[in-house]
Amino acid sequence: METEPWQWPERTWRGHVGAVRAGRRLVPSSWPGGARVAVALSFDSDHETIPLRDGETSPGRLAQGEYGARVGAGRVLELLAEHGLPATFFMPAVSALLHPAEAKDYASGPHEIGVHGWIHERNTLLSEKDERDLVRRSLDTLAELTGVRPVGIRTPSWDFSSSTLAIIRELGFAYDSSLMADDEPYEILAGGEPTGLVEIPVDWIRDDAPYFTMDRYGSVRPYTRPRDVLEIWTDEFDAAYRAGGVFQLTLHPHVIGHRSRLVVLRELIDHIRGHQDVWFTTHADLAAAVREIPGSMS
Template identity: 55%
Template sequence: MEKQMEPWEWPDAHWQKLVDRVRAGRSLRPTHWPDGKRCAVALSFDSDHESNELRDGGKSIGRLSWGQYGNRVAVPRIRKLLHRHGVRASFYVPAVIAKMYPDEQRQLVADGHEIGIHGWIHELNSVLPAANERDLMMRAADVLEQVTGIRPVGLRTPSWDFSDATLAIEKEMGLLYDSSLMADEDCYELLLEGRPSGVIEVPVEWIRDDAVYFMMNRFQSLRPYTAPADVMNIFAREFDGAYEDGGLFQLTMHPHIIAYRSRIWILEEIIRMAQAKGDVWFATHAEVAQWVKSHGAEA
């Protein structure tokens, strides 16, 4: 049997092929935002709810109840806050959760928010055969359309787990954008094996995600905790930098993490900070992607 090569033994063509499968292409930072706004703010929520436990085959009543908090308390609290400030956002919803809580999704759409694809049951794409990933993604899109009456145009892969097949499937589905990758702070077009895919990336980053600071699992070593004031400081500095650059401030949150009484103020303070500037455009991820597709320019 031929010995499997170690990474340091790979020929150049091998690592180059791995790197080139999905890459950042042309920058799509626009020369201007709508109505002369200086900066865009795209708030997002991954409504994982019970799917975090279900996707691993888990049966923990405690963790399932944590997921139910997302629907029972968190999303209503977030909806009220966003309505109070007149801000719309994007919610990424696994199909199983959309089927479990259809009224939640319909209410969000009625409020003017976007519902995006977030897998079937929050599965990890990188461990799935490509055919299974394709089937689940397409069925997930169908479920969201059936529940909300609107066909989703964007995908956020569960856990930002982007496989070799993901972009090709997104392209086949005709999706406008993805929001799972981290090659820039502003939007860009994704390249598939060196060729423009037509899919726009609205980039994420762990530093702009509430889960890395607050997520906890008592049966594992995952027990990070950062004081809410410190998280607010990080998010605020990220916003200040985006505003100074005239770029995009994208933020990822999870209802069952951010909506507790001691944390929800972070979201409200970010909104107040941005609104106080007077020239910030709050938009869904789909609206940002559509704008940069029409108005983006080479960096």
């Protein structure tokens, strides 16, 4: 008979808490080039995969995602090119198959492409076999389409199943960017033991979707003015700058790519560039930099 959580013995709840845990914080005394702060911009190019994942095939729902590929992604790439900035693009394999030229753009120049599932599936609901198969297929698909094998992964559900960590390690990823145990990068522990896997943590505060997402038939509604979000993200960057840490941001072309929201991203970039000693970096280069901290990794 299944017991309630309040009935669990100590070894049970300690086992759950200790399965995947944050280890050593990975922040150097200074970033490459003597920079004071690292800025890691990322974009989850989900496009049509959000409705497809849920079996929603109406043209209206698919068009919301298509906007990201048709309009948003180009605007984002133009803005980054204007300032000469690198970014990391996490892309579901189905999205890359629908938009192969876009995937190639992400894997070229200063940018990086990372794994973001097959069809933006909820990996926590999958069997170990299915999850492993989808991650492997996603990795192989992006590598075949772009000619570059990704070294990083962001799980599409921003969560780990009981099998995710083992699968990520088995497939040789250098870093993950799905968990939220710190503001700064850290090494993931498995059952209390160092794994050598770098975590570049995300957070809903530094994500455009919670502020701006709209679902006509559900309860999800945009609730924050873009310029109010700019204030939040500016405060997040300023705090990271004072601490000498990392400012990591997660955006979506189909969300941030709208005109009034792209204005906010442009102003945020202008604010960041107004500071001295800022290192704009991909997630892969950030993970490589923290690996070089003496004694930091197993």
